[in-house]
Amino acid sequence: MLRQAVTGQKDRMRRQDLPAVPENSGLFVTVTGVVAGWTHNRGQPMTHQGHGSFRSFLGLRQRHTQRSGLKAAAADRNVLNVPSKLPQGASTDLSVIWRRLRQLAVPYWKDSEVASQARWRLAGVVALTLGTTGVSVMFNFLGRDFFNALSEKDAERFTQMLFKWLGALTVGIPVFVFRSYYQDRLALEWRNWMTEDFTKRYFENRTFYQVQVTGQPDNPDQRVSADIKNFTETALNLSTTILQSCIDLVSFSGILYTIYPPLFAALLIYSIGGTSISLYLGKNLVGLNFQQEAQEANFRYGLVRVRENAESIAFYGGEASEAKLLFQRLVSVVENYGQLIKTSRNLQFFTSFYRFVIQILPAAVVAPLYFSGKIGFGVVNQSSSAFNHILTDISLVVYQFETLAGFSAVIDRLGEFMEVLDEAAPANSSPAAPLQDQPEPLLPPASSIQLSDEWHEGVGIGKGGVLLDLQHVTLRTPDSSMTLVEDLTLQVKKGESLLIVGPSGAGKTSIMRAIAGLWTSGEGSICRYGRPVGAGSGGGDIFFVPQRPYVVLGSLREQLLYPTWADAEDLVGSSAPDPETSDSHDGAASSHKTATKRIRPPPRDAELQEVLRRVQLGGLLSRQSSVPGSPAQAPVAKPASAPSSPSHTVNSPTGSGRQHGNAKGLDAVADWAGVLSLGEQQRLAFARVLLCRPALVLMDESSSALDTVNEKHMYNLLKSEDIVYVSVGHRPTLRAYHDRVLQLLDRSSNNDAETQQQQQQCNWKLLDAATAELS
Numbered sequence: 001m002l003r004q005a006v007t008g009q010k011d012r013m014r015r016q017d018l019p020a021v022p023e024n025s026g027l028f029v030t031v032t033g034v035v036a037g038w039t040h041n042r043g044q045p046m047t048h049q050g051h052g053s054f055r056s057f058l059g060l061r062q063r064h065t066q067r068s069g070l071k072a073a074a075a076d077r078n079v080l081n082v083p084s085k086l087p088q089g090a091s092t093d094l095s096v097i098w099r100r101l102r103q104l105a106v107p108y109w110k111d112s113e114v115a116s117q118a119r120w121r122l123a124g125v126v127a128l129t130l131g132t133t134g135v136s137v138m139f140n141f142l143g144r145d146f147f148n149a150l151s152e153k154d155a156e157r158f159t160q161m162l163f164k165w166l167g168a169l170t171v172g173i174p175v176f177v178f179r180s181y182y183q184d185r186l187a188l189e190w191r192n193w194m195t196e197d198f199t200k201r202y203f204e205n206r207t208f209y210q211v212q213v214t215g216q217p218d219n220p221d222q223r224v225s226a227d228i229k230n231f232t233e234t235a236l237n238l239s240t241t242i243l244q245s246c247i248d249l250v251s252f253s254g255i256l257y258t259i260y261p262p263l264f265a266a267l268l269i270y271s272i273g274g275t276s277i278s279l280y281l282g283k284n285l286v287g288l289n290f291q292q293e294a295q296e297a298n299f300r301y302g303l304v305r306v307r308e309n310a311e312s313i314a315f316y317g318g319e320a321s322e323a324k325l326l327f328q329r330l331v332s333v334v335e336n337y338g339q340l341i342k343t344s345r346n347l348q349f350f351t352s353f354y355r356f357v358i359q360i361l362p363a364a365v366v367a368p369l370y371f372s373g374k375i376g377f378g379v380v381n382q383s384s385s386a387f388n389h390i391l392t393d394i395s396l397v398v399y400q401f402e403t404l405a406g407f408s409a410v411i412d413r414l415g416e417f418m419e420v421l422d423e424a425a426p427a428n429s430s431p432a433a434p435l436q437d438q439p440e441p442l443l444p445p446a447s448s449i450q451l452s453d454e455w456h457e458g459v460g461i462g463k464g465g466v467l468l469d470l471q472h473v474t475l476r477t478p479d480s481s482m483t484l485v486e487d488l489t490l491q492v493k494k495g496e497s498l499l500i501v502g503p504s505g506a507g508k509t510s511i512m513r514a515i516a517g518l519w520t521s522g523e524g525s526i527c528r529y530g531r532p533v534g535a536g537s538g539g540g541d542i543f544f545v546p547q548r549p550y551v552v553l554g555s556l557r558e559q560l561l562y563p564t565w566a567d568a569e570d571l572v573g574s575s576a577p578d579p580e581t582s583d584s585h586d587g588a589a590s591s592h593k594t595a596t597k598r599i600r601p602p603p604r605d606a607e608l609q610e611v612l613r614r615v616q617l618g619g620l621l622s623r624q625s626s627v628p629g630s631p632a633q634a635p636v637a638k639p640a641s642a643p644s645s646p647s648h649t650v651n652s653p654t655g656s657g658r659q660h661g662n663a664k665g666l667d668a669v670a671d672w673a674g675v676l677s678l679g680e681q682q683r684l685a686f687a688r689v690l691l692c693r694p695a696l697v698l699m700d701e702s703s704s705a706l707d708t709v710n711e712k713h714m715y716n717l718l719k720s721e722d723i724v725y726v727s728v729g730h731r732p733t734l735r736a737y738h739d740r741v742l743q744l745l746d747r748s749s750n751n752d753a754e755t756q757q758q759q760q761q762c763n764w765k766l767l768d769a770a771t772a773e774l775s
């Protein structure tokens with residue numbers, strides 16, 4: 001990181017068009033040399049990518065073949081447990097890198113909605129880049145005449161040239177500054193677009209969940225935040241550098257050739273030799289850059305985990321082991337980084353030498369011509385400058401080794417991520433670029449449970465009042481390593497409640513996952529007669545309450561409105577209650593355009609306060625913000641019913657700056673996940689259900705932290721609202737609130753295949769809750 005910061009700073013300085021030769025060399029023997037160097041920024045690393053390597057060049061093939069093994073392992077590890085040594089592949093398959101580069105780079109310039117605008121801007125940057133070469137050539141000639149005048153002691157001409165030269169500066173400086181500025185701006189816009197695109201696809205089809213379950217790819221957050229930034233900046237820099245190199249090569253070759261053809265020979269030998277040596281010296285950088293990024297991400301993630309689980313760790317007294325774990329990760333970071341800077345040091349010995357020698361080599365070659373009086377002193381300078389330019393063009397690899405290496409690692413990481421996103425995408429939304437050499441699918445193709453939804457215009461109930469219909473469902477874990485439920489057939493009808501019980505690990509939560517569509521591995525079909533409630537859906541029939549209540553960042557109001565009215569900004573103006581089907585308590589917002597009959601406006605404050613009291617959380621209304629001035633990051637909800645009502649300045653009670661210091665009641669902002677007890681969080685989850693009023697709620701141990709009185713009260717509230725519920729739970733008291741019990745039986749610990757098969761054929765029982773005798 002430190003190195004990144006330092007080098008990043010260096011790059012910035014360099015991109016301010018400092019000389020191509022070492023900044024502190026003091027070897028700029030002529031003003032022309034300084035200007036030529038200053039006007040020529042191609043000799044420097046471009047935006048730093050960390051310390052790169054040609055890891056990708058050497059790594060892709062092996063990683064591809066290792067993928068199947070990784071898949072199996074991935075199911076058993078979460079992101080935190082990414083092995084400290086990532087597979088360090090070895091591949092020289094440039095076609096893979098090229099394919100990934102195309103897939104990453106092309107969409108913005110070709111398929112995006114801003115493609116034509118972006119192309120125009122790119123054309124502007126290219127024009128400015130051409131301009132910089134023009135300015136360099138201009139200074140090359142001005143410098144020659146300037147030094148000729150100096151050596152001939154022609155004072156009048158010297159003064160003339162001095163003014164010309166200064167005048168040229170006023171043209172040259174803006175060209176360089178604006179080129180750099182517009183290039184940076186274009187990179188920023190590209191990054192913005194790519195980040196949005198990746199993020200959108202990451203959330204589509206619950207890919208983020210799949211990534212979490214499989215652990216592939218590692219550290220997606222790092223890829224979205226840091227790698228995309230690196231990719232866009234370097235891609236643009238590299239493109240303009242290559243373009244400028246080509247143009248320079250042509251322009252200055254002519255100049256050099258007219259001065260002295262043998263200079264070419266010296267130049268070719270020098271550049272080819274230099275490139276070969278730097279490739280040799282830099283080969284140890286292979287893998288180090290990729291490793292560094294992964295190690296840094298693991299270390300950072302370890303710290304985040306400590307923050308997220310501070311209380312649990314404190315209760316367990318787990319500081320020492322957490323610190324040990326973090327130190328282990330730190331050791332990996334430091335060790336790898338130590339290797340990296342050592343290798344980099346060796347490379348720099350050579351590249352520095354290489355750059356310094358350039359300063360005198362051309363002068364040494366043309367010196368005999370100068371001594372014999374065939375050329376003037378200005379021409380010596382001119383040849384020096386031209387030589388510098390051409391050598392920099394040809395020696396791109398020497399100068400940009402680390403940048404190129406880092407860029408390949410970034411392409412690799414982003415390409416891998418994109419392939420995961422493409423795999424998760426629905427069949428009809430295949431990626432823009434053709435995929436030859438397709439990677440293997442993330443999970444092996446297996447039979448899957450058919451999930452369907454049936455709901456029409458406000459009525460989501462199937463024949464006979466069926467809300468949920470499971471037919472011959474066999475459910476397996478995502479890696480298909482374990483069959484959890486075999487041939488399960490059951491229906492949940494209006495007015496009937498179901499309790500799912502069974503030993504820990506039997507698959508109770510997994511049944512919920514299958515109904516929610518998170519797990520699909522297995523056979524059979526599940527039909528949900530109703531619209532599932534999703535974030536910002538504004539209503540729905542089927543509501544899922546997970547085992548761990550999710551507490552959003554933001555105000556108390558936002559806690560209550562989540563998920564039904566999360567992101568309700570979009571809802572405002574595009575949705576409205578239909579007078580016939582709306583069950584809004586206040587009946588307001590009837591002026592809004594109807595988008596879907598089932599969408600309801602967010603409840604008003606009075607209703608939110610009332611529901612808090614009903615779930616025995618009225619006391620929260622007297623709490624003050626405990627996160628002064630912190631920006632709420634949660635999706636912001638805004639009641640459509642009364643957008644102009646003073647009591648509904650939900651979005652930002654105190655303006656966009658969100659100074660919550662003194663906010664109270666529904667506007668109070670706190671780290672609710674840390675402040676509320678688990679039981680309070682569970683009651684909050686009940687409040688969300690009561691506000692949404694779905695037809696069916698599926699709850700996974702949602703009352704496990706409640707006392708029996710509160711538990712009874714919560715179930716009575718659901719009954720009073722006619723909400724059908726399916727609960728997962730261990731507590732015996734739960735049976736009293738349910739009509740039927742689905743009991744999952746213990747899977748045999750006996751490894752005997754025959755015994756297991758017999759048990760799996762009937763590893764569940766459906767019983768009447770009143771009379772059932774649970775085993």
Ligand SMILES: Nc1ncnc2c1ncn2[C@@H]1O[C@H](COP(=O)(O)OP(=O)(O)OP(=O)(O)O)[C@@H](O)[C@H]1O
Pocket residue numbers: 075076213477478479484502503504505506507508509510511
């Ligand atoms: N991502 C996964 N990949 C593979 N197996 C998994 C995965 N997640 C859970 N399992 C396994 O699936 C089995 C069923 O898990 P599930 O969470 O459904 O159990 P449960 O009955 O709800 O348990 P509990 O009562 O303890 O919450 C367990 O053996 C668990 O280890």
